[in-house]
Amino acid sequence: xxxxxxxxxxxxxxxxxxxxxxxxxxxxxxxxxxxxxxxxxxxxxxxxxxxxxxxxxxxxxxxxxxxxxxxxxxxxxxxxxxxxxxxxxxxxxxxxxxxxxxxxxxxxxxxxxxxxxxxxxxxxxxxxxxxxxxxxxxxxxxxxxxxxxxxxxxxxxxxxxxxxxxxxxxxxxxxxxxxxxxxxxxxxxxxxxxxxxxxxxxxxxxxxxxxxxxxxxxxxxxxxxxxxxxxxxxxxxxxxxxxxxxxxxxxxxxxxxxxxx
Numbered sequence: 001x002x003x004x005x006x007x008x009x010x011x012x013x014x015x016x017x018x019x020x021x022x023x024x025x026x027x028x029x030x031x032x033x034x035x036x037x038x039x040x041x042x043x044x045x046x047x048x049x050x051x052x053x054x055x056x057x058x059x060x061x062x063x064x065x066x067x068x069x070x071x072x073x074x075x076x077x078x079x080x081x082x083x084x085x086x087x088x089x090x091x092x093x094x095x096x097x098x099x100x101x102x103x104x105x106x107x108x109x110x111x112x113x114x115x116x117x118x119x120x121x122x123x124x125x126x127x128x129x130x131x132x133x134x135x136x137x138x139x140x141x142x143x144x145x146x147x148x149x150x151x152x153x154x155x156x157x158x159x160x161x162x163x164x165x166x167x168x169x170x171x172x173x174x175x176x177x178x179x180x181x182x183x184x185x186x187x188x189x190x191x192x193x194x195x196x197x198x199x200x201x202x203x204x205x206x207x208x209x210x211x212x213x214x215x216x217x218x219x220x221x222x223x224x225x226x227x228x229x230x231x232x233x234x235x236x237x238x239x240x241x242x243x244x245x246x247x248x249x250x251x252x253x254x255x256x257x258x259x260x261x
Contacts (some may be wrong), residue, residue, distance in 0.1 A: 030149060033102065038188040043080040043108060053251060055143055055172040056086050062216050062251040067168050070138035074099065076127050076159060077145035081109030086139060088116040097137065098122040099130070128154045135164045142171045146201065147179055150191050156208035165256025169210055171249070173201050178225045178246035198248035210252035219245035 034042070041047055060068060071094045073085055078098035087096055096118050098109040106124045113120035125131055128151050140159045146152050159169055176195040178184060185192075196204065198219045205212070225246035 010079075013217045031168075032189045032191050034148075035095055035187065038235045039104070041187075043082065044195045048082040048086075052083050052143065053086055056083070056170075057091050058218060058249050059141075059170045059172075059251060060090050062218070062249070063168065067139075067251075067253075068095050069093070071095065072137045072163060073097070073141060074130075074131075074132070075109075075143075076155075077101075077142070077148065078122070079105050081105070081112035081122070083143060084109065084112040084114040084120060084254075085115035085142060092138070093118050093139075096120050097132070099125040099127070101126050103161075121171065127158060130158045130162050134161050135167075136162050137167065137211045138164055139168045139170065142169060144174060146170060146171070146173055146204075147190055147195055152194060152204060154210065156205060157212075160209050160254055164256045165254055169205070169252040169254070171201070171205060171252065172198050172227065173198075173248050175201070175244060175246050175248060179245050181225075183213045198245045201248050202250060205250065205252050208253070211255055212250055212252040216252065217246050217248065217250040221246045 023123075068090075069092055073087055073091060073095070074097045075081075075087060076099055078100050079082065079102075080206070081098055084096055084098055087093070095245045096116065098106075098112075098120065099122070100106050101124065102107060103124055106122055110120075110122040111123070123131075127145065127149065140163055142159060146155065149155050165167065173196075175198050177197075179190050179195045180192060184190075202212075202217060
């Protein structure tokens, strides 16, 4: 019988990283709080089914077989926690750690634990100063997190630190053209000055020390990421040759595993 899911909610603590102390209070320098609409939408079945589930299936396909069943997963910026049961189902870990800087989202994430086979530990934390020891997790999910934070390089540095050598980073991001589109700017909130293209996000991940090949990356422009939901293209309008992808999904590795093929 699989172990019963266990969720605990605890405040962020300095842990193994002294820089974590006092960081959460400085949230205005770290992140942009979501709108009421955004808070609601990220908890809907539409978000769970058509965004999170799709991304995690894609991650699973991109991963080498030996990396598909990590023991410990960190969901960095877990938000409403809809990703937790999907992580549990696809990757069958022993432990999932959910972390978010917003206390309201911590409560919502913890409520998802009852749908998980794995043990679930949810706490409030700042991804620029993660209160976990070095090399303490085998996989990190960074799903739609980076475009919400100002200090993207610092966040990726922390994700690198907490991963074991050979550990896996899963990144899915909405790119600059989508985040800067009128519907998104109207309904959601983001730090617009730090938004990046798909190529720039890949460069950012590499600069943090992670490695990956082109076979570990997918870019796309889903219909829902277009201002008109793709209506012009359905009517036969040509797609611009230089159009930037609006979404990027990639699997990256912390050096240390002998075979990442």
